[in-house]
Amino acid sequence: MSEIDLVTDTAWLSADLLETVRAQMPIVYVEAIPVRVDALGNVTRIGLLLRVGADGSIGRLVVSGRVKFGERIRDSLMRHCEKDLGPLALPRIPVNPAPFTVAEYFPSPEVSGFHDPRQHAVSLAYVVPVDGECEPTQEALDLSWFTPAEAISPAVMGQMTGGQDRLLRLALAHVGQLA
Amino acid sequence: MSEIDLVTDTAWLSADLLETVRAQMPIVYVEAIPVRVDALGNVTRIGLLLRVGADGSIGRLVVSGRVKFGERIRDSLMRHCEKDLGPLALPRIPVNPAPFTVAEYFPSPEVSGFHDPRQHAVSLAYVVPVDGECEPTQEALDLSWFTPAEAISPAVMGQMTGGQDRLLRLALAHVGQLA
Amino acid sequence: MSEIDLVTDTAWLSADLLETVRAQMPIVYVEAIPVRVDALGNVTRIGLLLRVGADGSIGRLVVSGRVKFGERIRDSLMRHCEKDLGPLALPRIPVNPAPFTVAEYFPSPEVSGFHDPRQHAVSLAYVVPVDGECEPTQEALDLSWFTPAEAISPAVMGQMTGGQDRLLRLALAHVGQLA
Amino acid sequence: MSEIDLVTDTAWLSADLLETVRAQMPIVYVEAIPVRVDALGNVTRIGLLLRVGADGSIGRLVVSGRVKFGERIRDSLMRHCEKDLGPLALPRIPVNPAPFTVAEYFPSPEVSGFHDPRQHAVSLAYVVPVDGECEPTQEALDLSWFTPAEAISPAVMGQMTGGQDRLLRLALAHVGQLA
Numbered sequence: 001m002s003e004i005d006l007v008t009d010t011a012w013l014s015a016d017l018l019e020t021v022r023a024q025m026p027i028v029y030v031e032a033i034p035v036r037v038d039a040l041g042n043v044t045r046i047g048l049l050l051r052v053g054a055d056g057s058i059g060r061l062v063v064s065g066r067v068k069f070g071e072r073i074r075d076s077l078m079r080h081c082e083k084d085l086g087p088l089a090l091p092r093i094p095v096n097p098a099p100f101t102v103a104e105y106f107p108s109p110e111v112s113g114f115h116d117p118r119q120h121a122v123s124l125a126y127v128v129p130v131d132g133e134c135e136p137t138q139e140a141l142d143l144s145w146f147t148p149a150e151a152i153s154p155a156v157m158g159q160m161t162g163g164q165d166r167l168l169r170l171a172l173a174h175v176g177q178l179a
Numbered sequence: 180m181s182e183i184d185l186v187t188d189t190a191w192l193s194a195d196l197l198e199t200v201r202a203q204m205p206i207v208y209v210e211a212i213p214v215r216v217d218a219l220g221n222v223t224r225i226g227l228l229l230r231v232g233a234d235g236s237i238g239r240l241v242v243s244g245r246v247k248f249g250e251r252i253r254d255s256l257m258r259h260c261e262k263d264l265g266p267l268a269l270p271r272i273p274v275n276p277a278p279f280t281v282a283e284y285f286p287s288p289e290v291s292g293f294h295d296p297r298q299h300a301v302s303l304a305y306v307v308p309v310d311g312e313c314e315p316t317q318e319a320l321d322l323s324w325f326t327p328a329e330a331i332s333p334a335v336m337g338q339m340t341g342g343q344d345r346l347l348r349l350a351l352a353h354v355g356q357l358a
Numbered sequence: 359m360s361e362i363d364l365v366t367d368t369a370w371l372s373a374d375l376l377e378t379v380r381a382q383m384p385i386v387y388v389e390a391i392p393v394r395v396d397a398l399g400n401v402t403r404i405g406l407l408l409r410v411g412a413d414g415s416i417g418r419l420v421v422s423g424r425v426k427f428g429e430r431i432r433d434s435l436m437r438h439c440e441k442d443l444g445p446l447a448l449p450r451i452p453v454n455p456a457p458f459t460v461a462e463y464f465p466s467p468e469v470s471g472f473h474d475p476r477q478h479a480v481s482l483a484y485v486v487p488v489d490g491e492c493e494p495t496q497e498a499l500d501l502s503w504f505t506p507a508e509a510i511s512p513a514v515m516g517q518m519t520g521g522q523d524r525l526l527r528l529a530l531a532h533v534g535q536l537a
Numbered sequence: 538m539s540e541i542d543l544v545t546d547t548a549w550l551s552a553d554l555l556e557t558v559r560a561q562m563p564i565v566y567v568e569a570i571p572v573r574v575d576a577l578g579n580v581t582r583i584g585l586l587l588r589v590g591a592d593g594s595i596g597r598l599v600v601s602g603r604v605k606f607g608e609r610i611r612d613s614l615m616r617h618c619e620k621d622l623g624p625l626a627l628p629r630i631p632v633n634p635a636p637f638t639v640a641e642y643f644p645s646p647e648v649s650g651f652h653d654p655r656q657h658a659v660s661l662a663y664v665v666p667v668d669g670e671c672e673p674t675q676e677a678l679d680l681s682w683f684t685p686a687e688a689i690s691p692a693v694m695g696q697m698t699g700g701q702d703r704l705l706r707l708a709l710a711h712v713g714q715l716a
Contacts, residue, residue, distance in 0.1 A: 393632065397615070397630075398609075398612065398615055398630050399629070399630030399632050400611065401632055430577075432577040432579065433577065436576070436577055450578070450629065450666075451576075451577050451578030452578055453572065453574060453579075453666060453712040454637070454711055454712055454713070455712070455713040458633070485632055485633075487629075487632065532632075532633055533632040533633055533634070534633070534634040
């Protein structure tokens, strides 16, 4: 999950309080797996961001971020897609408000297979087709598009941490593209 | 459900055999509820076709039709959307192959609440956002766009038969727009 | 939504901090619509709790409550079902972790149609078949089972507030039982 | 997919007509992945049947069969579960009528990844928890229960044909159990 929101959200929640809350409450997140689709709705490419993590290692990850107080899920998905993919990405937010899965990130890696050392995050995950021009923004070094077969290859999966490799497999299954 | 496919499909299945089969096998259908969405994925309008039924009455209905032998569900959805909404409708076929519901139409109205005097149809139903210009084609007299509130009004619902009023309510619930 | 968790949860989050957090962060909730099903999975009854609200009025509501820090969604669903339905209810927690819808409760009634004056709650909603003996516990006065037709009658819907009448309709649509 | 229904269904559709229809129409199927669940709804075991195929090879497969004329999906799921798992299996047919995925089987293996040399089958797939005693019936040699990890091992997956290995992965993803 992204640290970017920690920076951009300080205006609305003090860093101190955030730390206190994170130690005592689950935090609501959204995650978007950006995809390219053909005219028939088949997923042809999955977009993954490249970032330098807190430990200096480079990793690939999907769009993610916190839901703000007073913010609709749809608005939050749009905000984080624009934050990570740029203002011209034209994300197609799904019509169905239900996520395809809920990823439960815990400080301990053993609980659920999803792991976030900072917090307990309850993350609503969506597959989001994007039609427009995407460019990595803010802290991302790169945005690359992979075919479903490439995305689940060890080379790519090996760069995903915290269980996002698993989230990606669940997303591909949801769209019927898990070989 | 539409009679149009009966006409256009005679090339690939003789009318005689179709009648025989319809009396003995469930037939696979797809149904698409065409919608307009805003930038956040909220459904703002539902498209309903106006047609003269077999008994001369006028009714409103959604896009529907049979799945052909050898045809993928996605291709069938696209074919029927183009057939009913015109070639410029630009339907967005969903990425998830699972329908939001399965409508089971039976010759007897009591079995399921979905009724088709001609056949037992197992219909996979999808909500399909359309971005382009739509125009009624073939046998349809008109295509009208209704807000969710208008669509579930007695005036509109009263023009839908065979359980399609119910299908429309299920679709609105699926997109979180059932008041 | 229930006030009960406010009492039972004070051990793990001080009331003061809870108030502070509630004014600045969305809170993760689960909601369960308890149902009786027949052997074929058809929903035959919906269970609704009867409670005295903060303003002294009597209302009907579904099972709901907060997700604790470190708690899995499944565990939270089970805990709240046992809290509201008693220890012998034998709830069948769904195998799919994705909720059938997400109800977004806001302090302002206009935002989403779901309203909670205390907080912004992001509520993951599930239909939960229960096989065992249920009895209202804690603050509930009663637990009644309604047929789908009774549940959406004005007499019952009129006793539901905050948008839970709408949540119930979405649940009935999800199980194909919205007439 | 099973050949058993070919035998048991001859009463309601002549073998000749079935062959004719199979060459010209998609056939409606249901498939059930039988699972054992713990009290929290976690899938702990997947049940797979062992059968001798038409070519003499031994394969593992899930519960499947045709939907009859006039038969509800729920009834068909129940009938095929009883046929393959025995009368004491106590299958829990899901409350939601929508399948978790649609498997499209084609005579040609290249079309969709799902393959049935006999026919084009549109198969509605469900995960079905079973509580009772299961015993293989009719043509099945055995029924074995595998953990999710065992089920996706090459040893087990290698015994599944026609794309049912893929269907099993999609089912495990649906229940959040795909590692």
